[in-house]
Amino acid sequence: MKVVIFGANGQVGRALLASKPPDWQILAPAKNEADFLQPQSIADYLLLNSPQLVINCAAYTAVDKAETDPEQCVRINASACEQLARAAAAADAVLIHLSTDYVFDGLLDRPYREEDSPAPLSVYGQSKWLGEQSIAANCAKHLIVRTSWFFDADSNNFVNTMLRLAASKSELRVVADQVGGPTPASELARVIWHLARQSVERNGPWGVYHFSGQPFISWYEFATSILTEAYRLGAIDRMPKVTPISASEFGSPAQRPANSRLDCYKIKALYGVSAADWQCELGKILEAKARAVNSATNPGS
Numbered sequence: 001m002k003v004v005i006f007g008a009n010g011q012v013g014r015a016l017l018a019s020k021p022p023d024w025q026i027l028a029p030a031k032n033e034a035d036f037l038q039p040q041s042i043a044d045y046l047l048l049n050s051p052q053l054v055i056n057c058a059a060y061t062a063v064d065k066a067e068t069d070p071e072q073c074v075r076i077n078a079s080a081c082e083q084l085a086r087a088a089a090a091a092d093a094v095l096i097h098l099s100t101d102y103v104f105d106g107l108l109d110r111p112y113r114e115e116d117s118p119a120p121l122s123v124y125g126q127s128k129w130l131g132e133q134s135i136a137a138n139c140a141k142h143l144i145v146r147t148s149w150f151f152d153a154d155s156n157n158f159v160n161t162m163l164r165l166a167a168s169k170s171e172l173r174v175v176a177d178q179v180g181g182p183t184p185a186s187e188l189a190r191v192i193w194h195l196a197r198q199s200v201e202r203n204g205p206w207g208v209y210h211f212s213g214q215p216f217i218s219w220y221e222f223a224t225s226i227l228t229e230a231y232r233l234g235a236i237d238r239m240p241k242v243t244p245i246s247a248s249e250f251g252s253p254a255q256r257p258a259n260s261r262l263d264c265y266k267i268k269a270l271y272g273v274s275a276a277d278w279q280c281e282l283g284k285i286l287e288a289k290a291r292a293v294n295s296a297t298n299p300g301s
């Protein structure tokens with residue numbers, strides 16, 4: 001199996017490379033080889049390499065910056081997807097594309113299902129929704145995976161932001177009226193490889209799937225879990241006060257859905273994939289960070 005991963009340098013892309021099937025050939029072009037701002041370079045790359053599977057993790061992901069930089073965001077997340085999908089279809093490849101809970105407005109009072117109507121609140125969410133539609137319209141053999149709130153050990157994400165702020169602030173004010181499922185990048189990568197293998201073997205079923213971590217929580221509860229556990233394990237040396245605030249008090253430039261919960265029933269029913277346990281993965285990451293702190297402060301131990 002020959003696989004092309006776009007965006008392999010990002011949070012999920014790196015997790016995919018770290019868990020790649022040993023018997024598959026993986027190509028991971030850098031931005032200067034396949035640039036989503038120059039979509040012809042994407043088509044040329046796929047034509048040259050003829051993969052059987054394409055995984056698209058490339059995206060403009062700066063959600064707040066997109067509000068004042070909509071053109072760049074839409075070019076990468078939406079416009080380029082049409083050529084990407086056409087080129088994948090021309091190669092008869094399966095195309096796995098990542099999307100987001102931010103395609104929804106968050107007003108439903110239950111977790112979102114795949115068939116619920118998107119109504120994005122932000123430029124980023126709108127660009128991802130347009131990208132989804134281009135993928136679905138131009139490549140029949142597609143899997144669009146909507147997912148949410150990634151974290152890993154190293155990237156610039158919520159977990160690392162909380163740990164960094166805890167080192168310098170005695171109080172953290174964290175949004176308590178947005179609820180969703182934190183998703184470990186490593187678990188998402190495992191699921192993408194599983195979907196890839198199964199869908200190629202069975203020729204589908206194609207379409208949109210939701211996958212996230214569980215249990216669902218607010219950003220405030222997530223921050224409290226991260227910091228309490230980090231302090232208990234010794235990854236941070238003091239516990240800051242964590243104060244719940246509203247999204248409007250926080251005042252981000254981009255509006256985010258209050259309800260980001262994704263119903264993951266369909267992926268379980270059709271691909272046998274269970275929602276990820278984020279608490280378990282968070283514990284492993286914090287234990288490793290605590291060990292690193294311990295060996296830096298007690299080098300001989």
Ligand SMILES: NC(=O)c1ccc[n+]([C@@H]2O[C@H](COP(=O)([O-])OP(=O)(O)OC[C@H]3O[C@@H](n4cnc5c(N)ncnc54)[C@H](OP(=O)(O)O)[C@@H]3O)[C@@H](O)[C@H]2O)c1
Pocket residue numbers: 006007008009010011012013030031034035036037056057058059060061076098099100101128147148149150151155
């Ligand atoms: N992060 C989340 O919490 C989250 C939640 C739901 C869905 N998603 C979706 O999941 C996917 C992966 O997210 P992520 O967090 O792994 O993203 P990320 O860490 O920001 O990585 C994005 C990747 O896209 C590449 N890229 C950016 N502009 C490009 C361009 N013009 N041409 C080619 N490549 C370009 C980046 O390359 P460089 O590193 O070289 O710039 C990087 O490898 C995205 O589709 C995102 O919308 C993310």
